[in-house]
Amino acid sequence: MSAAKPKVAFYWCSSCGGCEESIVDLAEDILKVVAAVDIVFWPVALDFKKKDVEAMEDGSIAVSFINGAVRLSEQEEMVKMLRKKSGLIVAHGACSHLGGIPGLGNFWNKETIFNRSYLTTPSTDNPDRTVPLEKVEVEGKELTLPRFYDTVYALDQVIDVDYYLPGCAPPRDLIMNAIQAILDGKLPPKGAVLSPNKSLCDDCGRNESKPEKLVIKEIKRPWEVEMDPEKCFLAQGIICMGPATRTGCGERCIEANMPCRGCFGPTDQVFDQGAKFLSALASILDTDDEKEIEKIVDTIIDPAGTFYRFSLPSSILRRRRMEAIK
Amino acid sequence: MTNGAFEPRLVGFLCNWCSYTGADLAGTARMVYAPNIRIIRVMCSGRVDPQFVLKAFSEGADGVLISGCHPGDCHYQEGNYKALRRHRLLTRMLEQFGIEKERFRLEWVSAAEGVKFQQVCNEFTEQIRKLGPLNWNGGKHERSQA
Numbered sequence: 001m002s003a004a005k006p007k008v009a010f011y012w013c014s015s016c017g018g019c020e021e022s023i024v025d026l027a028e029d030i031l032k033v034v035a036a037v038d039i040v041f042w043p044v045a046l047d048f049k050k051k052d053v054e055a056m057e058d059g060s061i062a063v064s065f066i067n068g069a070v071r072l073s074e075q076e077e078m079v080k081m082l083r084k085k086s087g088l089i090v091a092h093g094a095c096s097h098l099g100g101i102p103g104l105g106n107f108w109n110k111e112t113i114f115n116r117s118y119l120t121t122p123s124t125d126n127p128d129r130t131v132p133l134e135k136v137e138v139e140g141k142e143l144t145l146p147r148f149y150d151t152v153y154a155l156d157q158v159i160d161v162d163y164y165l166p167g168c169a170p171p172r173d174l175i176m177n178a179i180q181a182i183l184d185g186k187l188p189p190k191g192a193v194l195s196p197n198k199s200l201c202d203d204c205g206r207n208e209s210k211p212e213k214l215v216i217k218e219i220k221r222p223w224e225v226e227m228d229p230e231k232c233f234l235a236q237g238i239i240c241m242g243p244a245t246r247t248g249c250g251e252r253c254i255e256a257n258m259p260c261r262g263c264f265g266p267t268d269q270v271f272d273q274g275a276k277f278l279s280a281l282a283s284i285l286d287t288d289d290e291k292e293i294e295k296i297v298d299t300i301i302d303p304a305g306t307f308y309r310f311s312l313p314s315s316i317l318r319r320r321r322m323e324a325i326k
Numbered sequence: 327m328t329n330g331a332f333e334p335r336l337v338g339f340l341c342n343w344c345s346y347t348g349a350d351l352a353g354t355a356r357m358v359y360a361p362n363i364r365i366i367r368v369m370c371s372g373r374v375d376p377q378f379v380l381k382a383f384s385e386g387a388d389g390v391l392i393s394g395c396h397p398g399d400c401h402y403q404e405g406n407y408k409a410l411r412r413h414r415l416l417t418r419m420l421e422q423f424g425i426e427k428e429r430f431r432l433e434w435v436s437a438a439e440g441v442k443f444q445q446v447c448n449e450f451t452e453q454i455r456k457l458g459p460l461n462w463n464g465g466k467h468e469r470s471q472a
Contacts, residue, residue: 106465107422151465275376278419282411288397290410297414304422316380317423318464324424 006062006183008033009041009053010092011082013075014102014152015068019093020044022169023065029176036183037062041082050078056085063088063182065165069095069102069313070153074146083159090178090194094168094263096155097193098273099313101168104305106312106319109150112326150322154314164193168263168310171250195248197268200260203247206232215286219299222259233259234284239306244270244277263310272316274307334454336363336447337382338391339374343401344436345393351440359444360451363391370394371432372405376416379430383420384462389429389454391446396434406434428453429460 012020024045026033040061041048064086070076083089094100105113118124118131136143155161165178178194181187188194201207210232220237227233233240233254241262242254249264266273285296300306308315340346346367352359368374371394382390392413394406413432420430431450435443 149465270377272377272380274419275380275416278415279376279412282415283408285411288404288407288410290414293411293414297411297418300415300418302422303415303419307419316377316384317462318384318466320422321424321460321462322465 005036005038007040007060008037009061009064009082009086010039010044011041011064011066011078012044013066013068013079013096013155014071015093015095015100017044018169019067019095022093022167022172022175026172026175029172033179036179050081053081053085058084059087061086063090065090065092066155067092067096067169069099070155070158071102071105071149072146073149076158079155079159088162088182089155089159091155091161091164092175093170094166094265094310096161097164097166097314098265098311099152099154100263100310103152103154103311103313104309105152107304108320109322109325110148114148151319152313157313162190163187164191164265166193166195166246166264167249171248171252173250174248193246193265193268195246195264198247199267200242200245200247200249200251200254200264204232204242204251204254206230206254209235211235214284216281216284216296217286219296221301227257229257239281239300241273241277241307241309243280244273244307261309262307265311265314273311274304274315277307278303332455332459334362334388334451334459335386336389336391336450336454337387338363338365338393338447339368339371339378340365340435341371341373341394341401341406342367342369344395344399345371345433345443347437348393348435348439348443351437352443355440357440357444359447362451362454363447370400370402370405371409372400372402372407374409374412376412379416383425383429383460384464386460386462388457388460389431389450391431391433391450393433393435393443393446396436399436425460426457428457 041053064082066079091097095102114131118126119129132145134145134147165174174195209230214234216237218237222238228236238259240259242260244266245260245262246264246267253260262273266276270276287293340349349365371392374392379390392409394409400406417427417430421427433446
């Protein structure tokens with residue numbers, strides 16, 4: 001290994017592993033990456049320990065790619081350490097960028113999540129009602145677990161983040177572009193999301209099929225209808241987050257005949273993806289009658305969970321009110 | 327705030343053409359009403375982005391009012407209908423965040439309805455006084471280390 005190669009770290013927090021997979025999915029391109037950089041920390045693939053990172057000099061890692069949201073005290077500790085040791089931090093994937101799917105836990109709290117996971121699911125067999133404890137004494141020795149927070153955080157709510165790679169998981173062309181830009185030192189301004197700043201509809205192949213005046217009389221869920229593989233989903237009455245979602249994903253879902261779920265988050269002009277989508281959807285409901293409006297609105301089963309599927313922790317409200325959780 | 331007693335903080339988005347003029351009428355006619363509302367003038371109730379409402383709640387509002395022209399009277403033809411549809415959907419979504427529907431109100435107040443504006447402000451203030459403060463913090467202060 002030559003000393004001149006920039007050092008790179010990969011770390012995962014609260015995530016499914018798909019973002020790690022997105023690195024492996026670079027396939028032959030991973031060899032180019034490995035040739036150009038030294039990977040100094042990657043718990044999922046390589047045997048480095050926390051103490052190895054601790055021993056590194058501050059700022060000595062050129063860039064750390066961190067995926068996953070922050071939900072545990074351990075994750076907070078690790079990302080703070082990586083921040084100190086790294087020149088650049090890239091939030092890799094929807095969970096670290098926006099909070100992601102684990103962020104939907106913000107409609108609950110630690111107590112209700114533990115209760116469900118360890119006590120009340122139909123498949124649970126836990127007669128002693130054991131739940132994870134932060135400290136437990138076993139044969140005179142104290143064992144500890146990280147603290148589980150009531151709230152899930154996006155990475156930039158815990159540490160300073162330089163760049164964001166959006167997506168669940170980020171597509172390989174965006175990852176390679178990001179790595180190349182870092183290697184070439186041709187980076188956009190700090191804080192940039194490394195994907196075009198336009199809405200998905202701008203690039204969507206179905207855009208042309210959109211009627212001049214787009215209106216919805218009835219909201220349908222994907223399983224309730226046979227979806228036209230060419231027509232704009234919203235024109236079919238199916239909720240598609242495209243208007244409020246950043247493009248750059250390659251329309252993978254649309255091409256598989258599934259509406260956009262919003263994993264790329266909003267464009268730079270928008271603070272709150274869910275609110276913006278709500279605004280767009282409400283304005284195309286095709287009725288001015290109060291009762292009819294309420295009837296249509298009631299058919300949207302879970303508005304908050306649908307509009308904030310990937311972005312609840314980074315939204316303006318961030319979570320359900322603790323006092324309102326029973 | 328007097329003696330630490332709870333005084334509701336309300337934010338009101340009023341349309342330029344009807345409701346703001348109605349509020350102005352209440353003022354120039356020297357009608358007395360609860361001083362709890364902070365008025366923000368917008369060109370149309372249809373201009374009120376749901377982000378504005380969320381921001382108000384997240385930064386300390388206990389209640390938010392949107393007020394516009396009566397149905398059929400919108401200066402821009404249909405802005406108030408958009409506001410109505412957004413209000414109904416946003417109200418449902420706010421309940422999922424634990425924000426009671428009483429805290430988010432939509433009212434039609436015309437330029438001639440100073441009295442109605444007075445009543446809305448008084449009623450809304452009393453309603454929120456009963457409900458208590460929202461104290462939104464969004465889980466911001468939970469993490470242990472600084």
